[in-house]
Amino acid sequence: MATDSALTAEQILSATEDALRRFGPAKATVVDVARTLGVSHGSVYRFFPSKAAVREAVTQRWLAQAHDDLRFIAIEPGPAAERLHRWLTTLFAAKRRKALDDPQLFATYMTLVGEASQVVDAHLAALVDQIAQILQDGIEKGEFRHTPVNATARAVFEATAHFHDPAHASGWSDPTAEDRFEALWKLVLRGLAADA
Known part of the structure; x- marks a missing residue:
């Protein structure tokens, strides 16, 4: 338990995760969070102005x-094609792990994601920017053909959505998912390659 004076935003967020897991997004309240921390709900509102x-x-x-x-991965040195493949594979693995290891919490977060459209939009823009960094590097090194970087980054992100968009999570446990991902990756790489 935290005292009001020692309370941190990080503690509140961790307690909120616990409350969401226990009560679900429809029933979890700021009072539940405060109770978990042993503080008043007013203490929570000092850090966050609303539920x-x-x-x-x-x-x-x-x-x-x-x-x-x-x-x-986006900024490390090395061949751009390898980095882009690793970036997409890491994204797929992270989403898959979250969805399959704790489906209840994943469903809870999908509810929250639906409520926080500005946060999600900013996050998606940051992911597309990371792809754009890798593409730009690949173009400069002659690995990838010259294309409009931002539009191509968005296209790569959207083309691979089946493997990272939560709307498709039900298919991520399919034993052929990784093979299908690799087949799609080969098509994407063929479209990007300088000698294509």
Whole structure:
């Protein structure tokens, strides 16, 4: 339990995750969060002005944690094609792990994601920007053909949506999912390659 003076935003977000897991997104309240922490609900509101703000912050944290490795893949040295493949594979693996390891929490977060459209839009834009970084690097190194980088990055993201958009999560446990992903990757790479 935290005292009011030692309370942190991170503790509130962790307690909110616990409350969401226990009660679900429809029933979890700021009072539940405060009770878990042993503080008044007013203490929670000192950090977050509303229940919606707490839920939005939890969603933002969850999205960031789920995709933290992607930022590093986008900027590391090495062949762009290998990095793009690893980036897409890491994204698919992270989403798949979240959906299959804890389906109840995944469903809860999908509800929250539906509520936090600005957070999600910013997150998706950041992911597309990371793809664009890799593509730009590949163009500069002569690995990829010259294309409009931002539009191509968006196209790659959308073309691979079956393997990272939660709307398709029910198919991620299919034993052929990885083979289908690799087949799609080969098509994407063929379209990007400088000698295509």
